[in-house]
Amino acid sequence: MKLLTFAIPCYNSQDYMEHCIESILPGGEDVEILIIDDGSKDRTAEIADAYAKKYPTIVRAIHQENGGHGEAVNAGIRNATGLYFKVVDSDDWVDQDAYQKILAKLKELAGNREALDMLLANYVYEKEGARHKRVMRQTGFPQDQVFTWSDVKHFYKGHYILMHSVIYRTKLLRECGLELPKHTFYVDNIYVYKPLPHVRTMYYMDVDFYRYYIGREDQSVNEQVMISRIDQQIRVNKIMIDDVDLHRVLNLKCRKYMLNYLEIITVVTTVMLLRSGTEENLEKKRELWKYIKDKDITLFHKLRNGILGQTMNLPGKGGRKISVAAYRLSQKVVGFN
DSSP, rough: OOOEEEEESSSOOTTTHHHHHHGGGGGGGGGEEEEEEESSHHHHHHHHHHHHHHSSSEEEEEEEOOOOHHHHHHHHHHHHHHSSEEEEOTEEEEOOOHHHHHHHHHHHHSSSOOOOOOEEEEEEEETTOSSEEEOOOOTOOOOOOOOOOOGGOOTTTTTTOOOGGGGHHHHHHHHTEEEEOTTTTTTHHHHHHHHOOOOEEEEEEEEEEEEEEETTTTTTTTTTHHTTTHEEEHHHHHHHHOOGOOOOOOHHHHHHHHHHHHHHHHHHHHHHHHHOOOOOHHHHHHHHHHHHHHHHHHHHHHHHHHHHHHHHHHOOOHHHHHHHHHHHHHHHHOOOO
């Protein structure tokens, strides 16, 4: 068994995927690299096959009909042989020093009687044109020790785990029934969110491991692109509400963390609907909040009455301006595009 499987979803990634793959190869025989060609129409498949041929004990090329980012991740989980699992998008890469430290720690922890469920590390916004790189740390979590939800002392509003931060135990992802929807953007949030109630043991390393590139005009986190794909963001938001009944999450700190997470995602959806300014999308905003209310009235009140929820639901044009201003401030704080 490999120690760590990397899944690299690729769709028409010929221009940047090699940089990503080359950054992971120094893991050697401890790692498995699954290059998932998601129905690409450029040289992606050819490049994937060339790496698989050159590094047959490390790299596997998986070719499939186009199913979107979520289905590429699903293929990675299905085919992984590593004890742990990490997704790296094809335009991103990993830092070498942090990488070696993480591999050493995973190897050490793999010998424990109880397998670690989740390892967390920092990610860095490699934002095009930005002078300073914004490092996103896992604030509030104990460092350099195995811990549980009960050991977490406090959560900061607005902080939540991204796919870039997390390495999951592969078996846990399978046992929790994680299956991401096809042809849907923003499934990263489901990927992180749904397994959380099954996580018992965690470890946080304060190293800047994942380098998250932001700058392409067609990138899914570009604001105008997000508005054009708002129906997919709404779909992800509703799946997160439907897939996990927070009332059944036994650990209260885990439940609180997940509530904060869901609030952030709902705020992002709401702001994008407000930003578009169309009557159609304002109606979709009302429909989303009605959906939450009909699904779980207690959850509705918790989301609506939170600081972020209240800000997003101020009445009239003036309220919408305040909501968008709050969003602009958050953009500057986290370096979001």
